[in-house]
Amino acid sequence: MSGDTQKAYDLTTPSFRSISSFNSYKAKFGNRVNLLAAEVVSVTCETEKCTAVVRVDARPLLGGGFGNTLTTHVDETWLLEDGHWWFFQKL
Secondary structure: OOOHHHHHHHHHHHHHHHHHHHHHHHHHHHOOOEEEEEEEEEEEEOOEEEEEEEEEEEOOOOOOOOOEEEEEEEEEEEEOOOOOEOOOOOO
16 A cells, blocks of 8 residues: 555565566556555455455556546455465466
């Protein structure tokens, strides 16, 4: 929400960070939308994996015919590795 791309990158799995640099992550995900709000709607967990459904309100930076705010739901996968929870980022 704060726009701190470094903090978001730091939450990704160590395996993702080993093959994707911060600069490539920032170029791909860094400044595409202005997040206005986010709310966890539900969480389902297994032993070392949780899936969270998150409602997100955002404003596209490029504008367009969508209006001022877009609301959507995204599925986030979190993995437990070495005693820490990490966000699973698809390549």
